[in-house]
Amino acid sequence: MEYMSQEGYDKLVAELYQLENVEYPRVRDALVEARDKGDLSENYEYRAARREQSRLLGRIRFKQKVLEHARVLDTKRLRPDAVGLLCKVEMTNMGNGSQMTYMIVNPHEANLQEKKISIKSPITQALLGKKVGDIVEARVPAGTLTLRIDNITL
Numbered sequence: 001m002e003y004m005s006q007e008g009y010d011k012l013v014a015e016l017y018q019l020e021n022v023e024y025p026r027v028r029d030a031l032v033e034a035r036d037k038g039d040l041s042e043n044y045e046y047r048a049a050r051r052e053q054s055r056l057l058g059r060i061r062f063k064q065k066v067l068e069h070a071r072v073l074d075t076k077r078l079r080p081d082a083v084g085l086l087c088k089v090e091m092t093n094m095g096n097g098s099q100m101t102y103m104i105v106n107p108h109e110a111n112l113q114e115k116k117i118s119i120k121s122p123i124t125q126a127l128l129g130k131k132v133g134d135i136v137e138a139r140v141p142a143g144t145l146t147l148r149i150d151n152i153t154l
Contacts, residue, residue, distance in 0.1 A: 073086055085105070104124050135148045
C-alpha cells in the first residue's frame with residue numbers, strides 16, 4: 001500500500017488518462033500505418049512503433065499498479081507534532097547555516113523543483129518521528145549532514 005496526497009493521486013490519474021486516451025491511440029495508429037506499408041521484416045517504422053507500443057504499455061501497467069495500491073491520506077487527521085508523510089519541514093543545515101524547507105511525500109510525487117522529497121530518501125529517513133528542536137544526522141552520498149528541525153507544518 002502506498003500513501004499519497006490527493007494532489008499526487010489526481011496527478012497520477014491524469015497521467016494515466018493521457019497515456020491511455022491520447023498517447024496509446026497515437027501509437028496504435030502509427031503501428032497500423034506502418035503495417036500497411038508492406039513487408040514487416042524490413043520495415044523500420046513498424047519495429048519502432050512496436051517498441052513504442054511496448055514502452056507505453058509498460059508505463060500504463062505501472063501507473064495502474066500504483067493507483068491500485070494507492071491510499072489518499074486525509075491531512076485533517078495528521079498531526080504536525082513529529083516529522084511524517086505530507087509534513088512540511090523547515091530545517092537548518094548546521095554545517096553551513098543554510099535553511100531549507102521540504103515537504104515529505106510518496107516517492108511517486110517527489111520533485112526537487114517543487115521542494116518535495118521522497119519519504120525513502122536518506123534525509124527523510126533520518127528525520128522521521130523527530131520533533132521541533134531535534135538535531136539529526138543524515139548520511140547522504142556526499143557525507144553526513146547535521147540538521148536542526150525548526151518547524152513542522154501540514
